Amino acid sequence: MFDIGVPELILILVVALIVFGPKKLPEIGSAIGKGLREFRQVSTELTQELTREIQLDEKPKEEAEQPKSLPPEEAEQPKSLPPEAAEQPQGLPPEAG
DSSP: OOOOOHHHHHHHHHHHHHHHOTTTHHHHHHHHHHHHHHHHHHHHHHHHHHHHHHHHHHHHHHHHHSOOOOOHHHHHSOOOOOHHHHHSOTTSOOOOO
16 A cells, blocks of 8 residues: 555654654554544445445436336237327328318
8 A cells, every 4th residue: 555665664663662752652553543443434334325325326217217017908909099199190280271
């Protein structure tokens, strides 16, 4: 992640030991560990929540895309148009004849 090798890590620990002292170093390490643990937990929960929300959003879209099946008696027979609609095409004005 940070590309830190063993020599760099030892240097960081020595500087931290000099700056904070041997009594404070375990407390600081513990606090950093707790902070990282909480950060991971919150980020995992957020990722799971976003995944659930995305799945819930996509579910209605999938249901809308699927054609609803007709009962067998309606699927076999095409619906007939009323006599008025069969005589006059839609969108055209009636002829004044």
